[in-house]
Amino acid sequence: MPLIIPRDLIVEEVLQRENIFTMRDSSAIKQDIRPLSIAIVNLMPKKEETELQLLRMLSNTALQINIDLVRMESYDPNNSDTKRLKSFYKTYDDIKNNKYDAMIITGAPIETLAYEKIKYWDELKTIFEFAKKNVYSTMFICWSAQAALYHYYKIEHKLSDEKIFGVFEFDKLKENKIVKGFDDSFLVPTSRHTYVDVEDFEDFSDLEVLAARPDTGVSLVTTKDNRFVFNFGHWEYDKDTLHNEYIRDLSQGKKISPPINYYEDNDPKKDIKIRWRSAGNLFFSNWLNYCVYQETPFAIDSIEGKSVSKFGGSSLKDAGQFAKVKKIIFSKEDRDVIVVSAPGRRFKKDTKITDELISLSDKNLRIEEVREIIKSLEEELEVQNLTRDKQVEKIKNRFLSIAEDLGLEEFWNDELKFVFDEIKDSRDKDFIVSRGEYLNAKLLAKYLNYDFIDAKDLIIFDERGQVDIEKSKRAIQSHIGENKKAVVPGFYGSDKEGKIVTFTRGGSDYTGSLIAYALDSKVYENWTDVNGIMTSDPNRDPDAKTIDKLSYTELKEIIGEGAQVYQEDAISPVAKKNITIKILNTNNPENHGTIIKD
Known part of the structure; x- marks a missing residue:
């Protein structure tokens, strides 16, 4: 050299x-x-x-x-x-x-x-x-x-x-x-x-x-x-x-x-x-x-037009990540609709909030079973109640910590902390598990001064438990429209009785995809903690490289081979209108990521 x-x-x-x-x-x-x-x-x-x-x-x-x-x-x-x-x-x-x-x-x-x-x-x-x-x-x-x-x-x-x-x-x-x-x-x-x-x-x-x-x-x-x-x-x-x-x-x-x-x-x-x-x-x-x-980064030209941006749990795991997300959102005027997941892991031994909520829901069901058991099992009931209350406090303190770090204590006390009374008494697993996205979206909306729009008013499920695309499309267009700045919780919607229904894990991808479809977005940004879709697992392969571009078909093939990079059901809505999908890294926003488009 x-x-x-x-x-x-x-x-x-x-x-x-x-x-x-x-x-x-x-x-x-x-x-x-x-x-x-x-x-x-x-x-x-x-x-x-x-x-x-x-x-x-x-x-x-x-x-x-x-x-x-x-x-x-x-x-x-x-x-x-x-x-x-x-x-x-x-x-x-x-x-x-x-x-x-x-x-x-x-x-x-x-x-x-x-x-x-x-x-x-x-x-x-x-x-x-x-x-x-x-x-x-x-x-x-x-x-x-x-x-x-x-x-x-x-x-x-x-x-x-x-x-x-x-x-x-x-x-x-x-x-x-x-x-x-x-x-x-x-x-x-x-x-x-x-x-x-x-x-x-x-x-x-x-x-x-x-x-x-x-x-x-x-x-x-x-x-x-x-x-x-x-x-x-x-x-x-x-x-x-x-x-x-x-x-x-x-x-x-x-x-x-x-x-x-x-x-x-x-x-x-x-x-x-x-x-x-x-x-x-x-x-x-x-x-x-x-x-x-080989690694010096470069920036691709920004794509103009209205966008839907989804931030995963790793992107919104604590107040520091909220600040990064806010900076990313405000760096472009067209990031109008934000879809969020519940907080992810903050460190190696930490747990995702959704996992905590699933576990909490299981605890609640177990408590109900224990109450029907004879007096000889009352001691176990007491143990389960104590464990449940600690877990409620653990989850509550996680969100309270984010709120305090963002200076949103009054908002927390006025509007959010009461959600845990509902969680504590609920036996509805879908409702409990959905509260991670709900609370995270509430906090981010307040932090950004955006409108909060509940996903239960946008994503409509039919009697078979499938998303009614047309009803959901009309609801999204009615509640969000062309110019509204809004934060939407991912991962769930509601049935015709208004009861919460959750997707399978990764359903926030589908929420963002449906909103992008309904609003005729030009781009659907999916923010996570890696530089796009990689040629192999970067945690196992130090030579893993970012794949710059994929077609929808190629993305489905990668998912079919077992790669957990995107929810397969979320491809169809954006593919119908040839909406560009961008997989981007919240912690490295200058990286070009992966672009998916036919």
Whole structure:
């Protein structure tokens, strides 16, 4: 991969000796590809040595890379040529209006200092925040990995009894595109006095630990989208880097053991054995190719016209998600009709509200049975009542938490909390289970200042328990019309007596589809927690890709093969009028998602 760097940054003889392929600006302009733009925030005292090590790793693939070197303006290192720094390095003020495909932030020999006591900590925090919004994928190396985890997630590092020093063997704990092609175990040069325990990541579902061991802590962690890569090792190190550190520490009178698994037979008098280069080169190549070059997102042109937008339970699982949904809805003027599901899981061990309500309904039925049993079973009845009441409170507190976080406590007290009295006394399973969508829609309507329209007034079931399409169409047109801003609960409707009738699970898809059909919408947006329909399960296959476009027939075939990506019955209404279906990600609204249309 050719690098575009300033002409006199490194002399030509060194570049040739190190096999670093560079290109001048004039030649790069003539190539018919866009160079990657990468910033290197160099915090190491030996700037030139670190530059050379990282440039060597970045130059091993076939793409152009445009390099910006970045320094701390709030700190002048003693070991660096100030004139050279000002000639070749930029400051945050120089780059703050830029966008980068990738960024590398190096380590620094300050790991035993408290973060707040570091002279450039405030400036580095500004760069961390810049990386969140302006860089597609950022790699943090060694100390900066610890600092970034502390800044973003408040994960603290710990001080090791002895320096973690040497070349350590790690097992690959998970499959991930950044370790694609790795052997089951691999070697990583490491040099630090601090570590982070693997247990500290258990509460962060967004983080994946790819390599760790008890004596070193974690070595490689990524976010699930690989936007952040926390690399605690030094694959970029030269053959003699650890040796030079060892000699330096000895000369300073420090108590230091030789780096383990580094010298032949672990004897400092013998030769050094390089055994980390292949893994290191593959790691940097994978990062550039799979996490940066192939994944940089782009936005498709927005589709004009009235739309129906459905947000799944994962999109509305808590108040933070409500805020994201509000931002998405208000980002386009034509998102007029909103269909919602009940709150989904907030974390791995959490439960979906609909599952809770189904369980609650089952509890109520069991309570009714227990009441008819003889006195000897009254003790069990008391236990079931207690369990039921706790579950009612659990569900009530979930919604109350959302209401309080959104500043809707008065609305909750005036209009919503009384729903739980009905739930508690009801034996109607469809009514109980439907209240998750009902309450979520009520809260979102109030939060958006939209009208709430109950699905029981829109979706009409006949005597056979099937949706009466024409009656439902007339009801939708009558209650919503052309220009009304409305939130509608998905998943249920009513029969001719007005009794609640629910769809099978996933029925919110059908609700949105019917409304889009009745209103002659041009597009039906279906928002969820993945970037559209994938080629395989992204939780099991790190190489899963988004399918850009499908026909209705192809979508039915995918569903027929067992993929739970969309409710099959919901295809027919939109297909009749060739309404475009868009499968989009609430947590990544800029992603183009999957478009379904004949």
